[in-house]
Amino acid sequence: MALHAQQFFDDVLELPLYQYAIVGDACYAAPQPNSPLRLRIDFAPTIRHGEYDGLRLRVVHPEQGVLDTAILRFADHGTFARRDTARDLVPGRDGYAVIRDWHAHISQPPWHGADGTGLRTAIEQYTHVWFPPPATSRPAARSVAQPAPTTGASPRTR
Numbered sequence: 001m002a003l004h005a006q007q008f009f010d011d012v013l014e015l016p017l018y019q020y021a022i023v024g025d026a027c028y029a030a031p032q033p034n035s036p037l038r039l040r041i042d043f044a045p046t047i048r049h050g051e052y053d054g055l056r057l058r059v060v061h062p063e064q065g066v067l068d069t070a071i072l073r074f075a076d077h078g079t080f081a082r083r084d085t086a087r088d089l090v091p092g093r094d095g096y097a098v099i100r101d102w103h104a105h106i107s108q109p110p111w112h113g114a115d116g117t118g119l120r121t122a123i124e125q126y127t128h129v130w131f132p133p134p135a136t137s138r139p140a141a142r143s144v145a146q147p148a149p150t151t152g153a154s155p156r157t158r
Contacts, residue, residue: 003043003052003101004109012116015123031131036062039127043099044071050102055119059130070126074098077118 005025009015017039020029026042038060043052054073058066074080075097089096099110 002109003099003111005043007109008111008114009041012111012114013120013123014116015120017127031127032134035131037067037130038062039131041123044073046098048100051098051100053098055123057123057126068130072119072122072126074114074119077122079114079116079119082115083113 003025005027006022009020009022009027015027015029017029017031018033020027022028026040029039029041031037031039040058040060042056044054044056045051046053053075054071057070057072059068061067075091080097080099084090084096087095091097101110
């Protein structure tokens with residue numbers, strides 16, 4: 001079963017990225033115009049084949065390669081809290097806060113019922129670190145007039 005990555009990134013995460021494309025199961029983005037850095041987001045695999053417990057974010061430079069990698073776990077961001085509560089899954093039980101792409105008989109995407117709010121917030125925070133918004137130009141500060149020094153007498157007289 002496919003991960004339906006296009007739907008996941010478009011419908012669940014709804015990321016406000018400048019420009020992006022889904023290739024296979026990964027999202028490639030240019031979060032900021034004119035920046036050589038790119039952001040790659042894909043599903044973070046567990047030790048089991050076809051099982052994922054989060055998203056892997058990578059900042060990539062065209063010449064220097066991967067500059068940073070971060071893993072955002074579904075459990076840490078409440079992505080499947082409702083689904084797992086309905087299934088009576090708790091931390092430590094098989095299937096908690098993971099998606100699997102090896103159930104071919106299921107018609108729903110493996111991430112059906114996901115809440116992307118926590119992940120979206122974390123991704124936005126991550127992108128602000130690596131892709132800060134351009135500085136807004138501020139008008140030059142006016143100089144403050146300094147009083148002219150007086151000669152001879154001290155300003156404090158008795």
